[in-house]
Amino acid sequence: MSTSRKQIILGAYVGGVNHHTVWSDPQAGSQIDFSTFKHVAQTAERGRFDFFFLAEGLALRERLGLIFDQDVVGRPDTLPVLSALAAVTEHLGLIGTVNATFNEPYELARQLSTLDHLSGGRAGWNVVTSFDAFTGANFRRGGFLDRKDRYTRAGEFLAAARELWDSWAVDAVAADRDTGVFLRDAKAGRFAFTGEQFDISGRFATPRSPQGRPVILQAGVSPQGRDFAAGGADAIFSPYHRLDEAQAFYRDIQARADRLGRPSGSVKLLPHASFVLGDSEADAAERHRDITRRQIGGRTAQILLETVWNRDLSGYDPDGPLPDVDPDPDGPPLAQGRARIAEDAHRRVAEWRALAEAAKYSLRDLAIHVFGRTEFVGTPAHVAERIDTFVQQDGSDGFIVGSHLTPTGLDEFVDKVVPLLQERGSLRAEYTGGTLRENLGIAPVEEVGADARVA
Amino acid sequence: MTTPNTPDPLHLAVALDGAGWHPAAWREPDARPTELFTARYWTDLVAEAEAGLLDFVTIEDALALQSTRFEGTDTRTDQVRGRLDAVLIASRVAPLTEHIGLIPTATVTHTEPFHVSKAIATLDFVSLGRAGWRAQVSRPAENAHFGRREHVPFTVEDLDRPDVAAAVAESFAEAQDFVEVVRRLWDSWEDDAEIRDAATDRFIDRGKLHYIDFVGPRFRVRGPSIVPRPPQGQPLVTVLAHATLPYRLGARAADVVYVTPRDHDDARAIVTEIRAEQRAAGRESETVHVFADLVVLLDESTAAARDRKARLDALDGAEYAGDALVFTGTAADLADTLQDWQRAGLTGFRLRPAALPHDLHAVTRDLVPELQRRGAFRTGYEAGSLRARLGLPRPDSRYATPTAAAS
Structure with a gap:
């Protein structure tokens, strides 16, 4: 050694x-x-x-x-x-x-x-x-x-x-x-x-x-x-x-x-x-894809994005585009007892919109990309x-x-x-x-x- | 079913503290004074109590150093000083034992009911249904350790002073609220709240989790607990009581009340008072055990026990006398006393070994076989929780509503 x-x-x-x-x-x-x-x-x-x-x-x-x-x-x-x-x-x-x-x-x-x-x-x-x-x-x-x-x-x-x-x-x-x-x-x-x-x-x-x-x-x-x-x-x-x-x-x-x-x-x-x-690398990647999709289902995807939007996103199709509303960072907290992303929510949403457009991400795809850790x-x-x-x-x-x-x-x-x-x-x-x-x-x-x- | 010829089985617990309850016990040849703060010491003691088929052990604790003075610390260096947290001792011992109940002391005066509730619930999980709690009111000297309450100094002699009496009454009212919050938090999850329903993406049925919304003069607690309902539903709540106020607390809030009678008639009077308080609290249909505490020095002969006590008293420089009666004698004599007092209405005993391990061994190896010969004590553990051993049913959560008919 x-x-x-x-x-x-x-x-x-x-x-x-x-x-x-x-x-x-x-x-x-x-x-x-x-x-x-x-x-x-x-x-x-x-x-x-x-x-x-x-x-x-x-x-x-x-x-x-x-x-x-x-x-x-x-x-x-x-x-x-x-x-x-x-x-x-x-x-x-x-x-x-x-x-x-x-x-x-x-x-x-x-x-x-x-x-x-x-x-x-x-x-x-x-x-x-x-x-x-x-x-x-x-x-x-x-x-x-x-x-x-x-x-x-x-x-x-x-x-x-x-x-x-x-x-x-x-x-x-x-x-x-x-x-x-x-x-x-x-x-x-x-x-x-x-x-x-x-x-x-x-x-x-x-x-x-x-x-x-x-x-x-x-x-x-x-x-x-x-x-x-x-x-x-x-x-x-x-x-x-x-x-x-x-x-x-x-x-x-x-x-x-x-x-x-x-x-x-x-x-x-x-x-x-x-x-x-x-x-193999391919096998690991496949398992990873599967696990991540189970971690971040449609409902979870909406909820993860809510940590930035601070709005109820349950009405937005997880397989559709990102929510078209602006975030409401100054509103009363939608969720309690979990970390909220404290940085500039408007800027963050703008970045995500650009990313989703470039990569053709759905709401859920974006959540998986950002939060699938x-x-x-x-x-x-x-x-x-x-x-x-x-x-x-x-x-x-x-x-x-x-x-x-x-x-x-x-x-x-x-x-x-x-x-x-x-x-x-x-x-x-x-x-x-x-x-x-x-x-x-x-x-x-x-x-x-x-x-x-x-x- | 019992007949006049076969006595009711009695319940037997031991109270563990340091090297034993006599202040000079740590100097005995078989004492282990250098190991008092080790896991092995506590594991050995509780394993011995389990080998003796005892109902449970209690573990003493306080948020202050031991002292000969009620109102604060002393400067003695010839007695045991220092303790480990009792809840964590009980948790440490739990995976290494199988049957015996584990009842640590936790104070109610400076602590958070939310923390105590989740700690005892967790002890119930790690012990698979053997947890209890001895709720204890702090002495005023502990206030300075927390710095958040006015310190009203008083001694035992001052208890009749109106301002002191009011402060003591306030402490017991707080204790009752504290126990209420702890119990509500144990009920704040219904037993079947965890559903893991993948079809609806729900880990729990949130309708089976409840805010307890306790609002009292001393604290407000919203809930629910972060810990699911413990295996026993309600782990045992126990209190030590020497007077009317704590009797009332026990009758209103506890499952076991430890009392300190001096003789048979005293035991009868105390039991009568607690039963009256129990009725006044509307709990007459519930089982509330009344156990007598006794400090025990047990030997082959009464003379040997007395000699040992005299020797220990000499080492300590004072005749030992605590809040509970000190019994010196043989295991057979003690069995006689326990059975006599049992006829006064007591349902069990919490024996405080004067010296460890000697008097614990005397309980498990001499007293228990003696009681077994008389048909007065179990000869083996039955499966089941600590509550079940004490004849207490497993209650439904107070928040559970009878299931509404589907459709």
């Missing part, structure tokens, strides 16, 4: 609440039973993946005031599933998405520390924020957060959580039955944090966990988001899949991290990736080669891989692509690290000793 090769980081996700998951496939299984999550996690571990990843959404999506019923609806609570998965895996990292807006640091920091304890150092947290009153309607404080304050909230939340995680020295628990000393430090867990969002103090109730702190993931593309992630995250979702764009993002994040005084390579970049394999289509050898090249050329440090088919879709990736990545010397054949941090190749958290904490 060449030591100069970058080791590819692989995460696995379970397809969820969006049109990518083809629930109507005869082989599609439960989206909620634990057996589904167990299967995907154990498959990922068999493939020597670094981690298993769970997304989150705190309100069911709506369209025109009705619960959206067309995609998968419903999911389990993130942290209990990850804790249960710790019982049926040994090495796999367990990264959960948890919202910083509708949680409080004391409670969530404890839960994440607990997950790290109970998994022997395999916990990670994907930090997200939301600011919409729609989600807030499920929580005590409602939609309390202004959009402009969301990074303040997230930044302070992370800082407060770090204060809590660091509040127990690594050697604070002596548990020496002969001397009767359980705690070495009578003030173990003492903390105080004051900011715009939080004013908290007291003693934290959970001793330091194996990793000290969980691994932190973030997303962020805006300049503010990039700085935030480069400053505080161990890994960042990259939205870029074209090599030149991805490399530019990679360099930009590394430069920002560098300016913030972080060691080189301390922030990992990870795009999401789906795949379709075939025995499968990053890797080809033979296993071709897909392995492209993944490896992308990583070796610093488009990213790895990928978070998932399938349109729950729960067995990942199996063929592990059976067919993983061995080729291992042959290339770019993916471990066996786990070597004990913690998620070690497997990801990121530095351990600096240990805080009891002496350092005595004020």
